[in-house]
Amino acid sequence: MSTELRGYHAPVWNEPVILEMGYPGRRGLAVPEAEAEVRAEVGDVADLIPAALRRQDRPALPEVSEPEVLYHYLRLSQQTLGMMGISLFGTCTMKYNPQVNEAIAWRPEVTEAHPHQDDDTLQGTLELVHRFDTILRELSGMDQFVFQAGGGADAAYTSCAVTRAYHASRGELEQRDEIITTIQTHPSNAATAAAAGFKVITLMLDEDGYPSLDALKAAVSDRTAALMVNNPDDMGVYNPEMREWVRVVHDAGGLCFYDSANFNGMMGKIRAREIGFDACMFMLHKTFGAPKSGVGGPAVGAYGCSAELAPFVPTPVVAHDGERYYLDHDRPKSCGKIREFWGNVPVVLKAYAWIRAMGAEGVAEASDISVLANNYMEQGLLAIRGVTRSHADATSPRLEMTRYSLARMKEETGVGVHDVQNRMTDFGVDAMWTSHEPWLVPEPFTPEAGEMYGKEALDTWIAVLARISEEAYSDPEIVKTAPHNQAVHRVDHEAMEDPERWAMTWRAHRRKRRTDGAEG
Amino acid sequence: MPTHPIQGTTDVGVAGVEQNVERSLAAEVDGYRKGATLGLIVNPYAGMGGSVGLKGTDGPHILAEAKRRGARPLSGVRAVRALTRLTASRTRFSIVTGAGDLGEESALAAGLDPVVVPRAEQGARGEADTRAAAKAMVSSVDLLLFAGGDGTARDILSVVGDRVPVLGIPAGVKMHSAVFGTTPESAGDLAALFLDGSTAAQLRDAEVMDLDEAAVRADRLSARLYGFARSPYERHLAQNAKAGARVSADAELEAACRGVAARMREGVLYIVGPGTTMRNVMDALGAPSTLLGVDAVLDGALVGADLDERTLLRLMQGRETRIVVGVLGGQGYLFGRGNQQISAEVIKRVGREGIVxxxxxxxxxxxxxxxxxxxxxxxxxxxxxxxxLRVHTGSDHDVLVRVLS
Structure with a gap:
């Protein structure tokens, strides 16, 4: 590999946490005393707070000046990689979020709108949401989209809630208490099914890297409420028998939900409804160019479904009567609310702006590029010592990502995937994604190139892995003790397993560390 | 105000590795920790029978025959492979071994300085050697690493029980027990993690099983469950915010067992197989149980303990029956290894639908x-x-697994 690796070192500030900072009496803002006239008119400002609500003691807040606060958080941000470099974080579809879309989302028409405003004052916003609904219908073949879900798991839960409402409307909910999923479908499907009160049946993988049709047939029965499945799955494996799967589940009376979290290799290529699915879900904060914002959002899991299921979706639904846009609350069969209001509008707006910029041809081309990039990566990665592909002999196609394993490297050198992750950050490259739980493939990793990075970036990523492999085989201690160029050394993850060591609040932290002056 | 450790200089690169390692808090703590003690027992004859087609090496006659056929010792070399991984790690430990080819030679070959326990009485070989070494080190080691097969595991278990964790370096012909690493290297890595006190190395009850070699040589398979050793395994820690925390595996399994116990119907006989998972079911019922045997439950109460096939068939007469089983050993046997009391006849009468x-x-x-x-x-x-087949893995959670015969 001729790609030259760039030197990198993170700044090290040894920054305390904000609660350890400050000096008694220091303030960011000195509020002037009220003039005598004002005081005479209004009285003591503290009297505005009812006595019962006043605290007895001053809050234990850090006493710092405004610049000290700014410097502190700037330093903290400098000590992270910030997801601003090469981040091929599989199953997350990392994309650059265009600044122009951010600028649009920060316009006052967006930031100062309130969901309780009258519909007549929200016509532009409602039109935009409705238009985006129709775009997603075009991409999926579904008949109705809603944006209430604040993320992918929320959307999966929406599907479970709709499934429940649908079977209840037919008097079959008591009987249909099982949801079928696969071991490589995103675990939030199984989790939300369980949260919604269903029993979960998980199918294991067979020879081709996906569960066999026979396994599905053995699982379905008159108790089947729904199938919830990713395709391609969490390893990038595409199950080509999905049309038949849908038929089997429909024949048993169940619904089929397509978790399209891994949609990037299929945009403009495959429509869930045409395969027969009753519902699907898109992640606007992944596939559609809106920021991921960290786990927990704000994000949007756009849930779409067939006309048959549309009466059951959460309220309100953004609708158009031919003249004006409005929020339709009058939906007696609705499953209710999954989340407040009708969605994170700024995220919908950014996704809308992204797809309008891409166009129908653009998203289809982006799919092609992301699959091509993944295949390109595979050539480079499989040439690296110690790297193997999951289900190496399976002929099933991989689309936008591939699950690899470092089991051979671990066996031969003792260097495992977490060591390699740590070492990657020494080169200024974000640690790669491993795998969701449970790990089917030992020492897994799952890069997803997407359509956005140039060939040079992919070459750099491959070169970093090749370099780390050379180190693992020549001087494994370098990798096993990484990172060396980071702001902090290895984080002690074991502390997270020990309730005596982690703390959710500063007060708990002080109590557990038995720091002097700690209060209970 | 608490003081902060200085995190070290920024002047690093590959040359700065050592310096940076020093600043790791974890490494500092380890430095102050007293090193743990590893016990090593090599069964020098393990695996020899397999290489010359003898399906095991239990007993002096078979060993002599294996030697006659030109078999060579393998387990000592495998032990060195595992130890090399330990010495390459940053784990601090001292080592106690059996004498000569019972571990001492392997430790020396790996560059270690072992404390050697005396050999069994003159002339004793094989099982007696293993047992004597285990007995001599059981109270002084934190982990007993052995190179051998199912027979060796059984010999060690019979001496140490659950007093000390046991981990196997795979070197035998038969390895149905669940105490072995997949390779000598992985056993070495796991031992290092465990001796470091890492929470990634957890202990579990692992089946110790052994085939009856005489029966195997007569082309009949008959494996018995001999007991459970405390054995370390590597748990994958969630190292990523995206992965989130997972309910502990023990809690999930316990919920599955409680669920099965709660769904038991009156008037139905439940045959409960051996193993720790099945003990969870019996515990949920508040009934006593036989860890290595087959019990029967009727209306929530134990109606027979440690039953054989004949008694089971008699209890089943005129009663709707279900069989509740776990998965035994490292090779995933549902029936036919360690629970032969639940015979083909018993299974036939209960039917596939009656198996939980x-x-x-x-x-x-x-x-x-x-x-x-x-x-x-x-x-x-x-x-x-x-x-x-549906396998209950948690509360209201089943996994569909293919069964091969």
């Missing part, structure tokens, strides 16, 4: 090809059992 299986999902995933296996001795029953 419980196993932790991690155990299913660790199986080769994620398949369960049956070997009841009756081809018809094996065929009936094969295909997809």
């Amino acid at each position: 299986t419980i196993a932790p999902v991690d155990k299913l995933i660790a199986l080769e090809d994620a398949r369960l296996r049956v070997d009841t001795g009756d081809a018809e029953v094996d065929a009936m059992l094969s295909g997809y």
Whole structure:
């Protein structure tokens, strides 16, 4: 590999946490005393707070000046990689979020709108949401989209809630208490099914890297409420028998939900409804160019479904009567609310702006590029010592990502995937994604190139892995003790397993560390 | 105000590795920790029978025959491979070994300085050596690493019980027990993690099973469950915010067992197989149980303990019956290894629909090809059992696993 690796070192500030900072009496803002006239008119400002609500003691807040606060958080941000470099974080579809879309989302028409405003004052916003609904219908073949879900798991839960409402409307909910999923479908499907009160049946993988049709047939029965499945799955494996799967589940009376979290290799290529699915879900904060914002959002899991299921979706639904846009609350069969209001509008707006910029041809081309990039990566990665592909002999196609394993490297050198992750950050490259739980493939990793990075970036990523492999085989201690160029050394993850060591609040932290002056 | 440790200089690169290692808090703590003590026992004859087609090396006659056929010792070399991984790690430990080819030679070959326990009385070889070494070190070691097969595991278990954790370096012909690393290297890595006190190395009850070699040589398979050793395994820690925390595997399994116990119906006989998972079911019922044997439950109460096939068939007469089983050993056997009391005849009468299986999902995933296996001795029953089977892995959570015969 001729790609030259760039030197990198993170700044090290040894920054305390904000609660350890400050000096008694220091303030960011000195509020002037009220003039005598004002005081005479209004009285003591503290009297505005009812006595019962006043605290007895001053809050234990850090006493710092405004610049000290700014410097502190700037330093903290400098000590992270910030997801601003090469981040091929599989199953997350990392994309650059265009600044122009951010600028649009920060316009006052967006930031100062309130969901309780009258519909007549929200016509532009409602039109935009409705238009985006129709775009997603075009991409999926579904008949109705809603944006209430604040993320992918929320959307999966929406599907479970709709499934429940649908079977209840037919008097079959008591009987249909099982949801079928696969071991490589995103675990939030199984989790939300369980949260919604269903029993979960998980199918294991067979020879081709996906569960066999026979396994599905053995699982379905008159108790089947729904199938919830990713395709391609969490390893990038595409199950080509999905049309038949849908038929089997429909024949048993169940619904089929397509978790399209891994949609990037299929945009403009495959429509869930045409395969027969009753519902699907898109992640606007992944596939559609809106920021991921960290786990927990704000994000949007756009849930779409067939006309048959549309009466059951959460309220309100953004609708158009031919003249004006409005929020339709009058939906007696609705499953209710999954989340407040009708969605994170700024995220919908950014996704809308992204797809309008891409166009129908653009998203289809982006799919092609992301699959091509993944295949390109595979050539480079499989040439690296110690790297193997999951289900190496399976002929099933991989689309936008591939699950690899470092089991051979671990066996031969003792260097495992977490060591390699740590070492990657020494080169200024974000640690790669491993795998969701449970790990089917030992020492897994799952890069997803997407359509956005140039060939040079992919070459750099491959070169970093090749370099780390050379180190693992020549001087494994370098990798096993990484990172060396980071702001902090290895984080002690074991502390997270020990309730005596982690703390959710500063007060708990002080109590557990038995720091002097700690209060209970 | 608490003071902060200085995090070290920024002047690093590969040359700065050592300096940076020093600033790691974890490394500092380790430095102050007293090193743990590793016990090593090598069964020098393990695996020799296999290399010359003898399906095991238990007993002096078979060993002599193996030697006559030109078999050479393998386990000492395998032990060195595992130890090399330990010495390459940053783990601090001292080592106690058996004398000569019982571990001392392997430790020396790996560059270690072992404390050697005396050999069994003059002339004793094989099992007696293993047992004597185990007995001599049981109270002084934190982990007993052994190189051998099922027979060696059994000998060690018979001496140490659950007093000290046991981990096997795979070197035998037969390895049905769940105490072995997949390779000598992985056993070495796991031992290092465990001796470091890492929470990634957890202990679990692992089946110690052994085939009756005489029966195997007569082409009959008959494995027995001899007991459970405390054995370390590597748990994958969630190192990523995206992965989130997972309910502990123990809690999930316990919930599955409680669920099965709660769904037991009146008037139905439940045959409960051996193993720790099945003990969870019996505990949920508040009934006593036989860890290594087969028990029967009727209306929530134990009606028979440690039963054989004949008694089971008698209890079943005129009663609707269910069989509750776990997955035994490292090779994923549902029937035919360690629970032969639940015979082909018993299974045939109960039928496939009457079998309730419980196993932790991690155990299913660790199986080769994620398949369960049956070997009841009756081809018809094996065929009936094969295909997809529901395994309870948690509260209201089933996994569909393919059964091979």
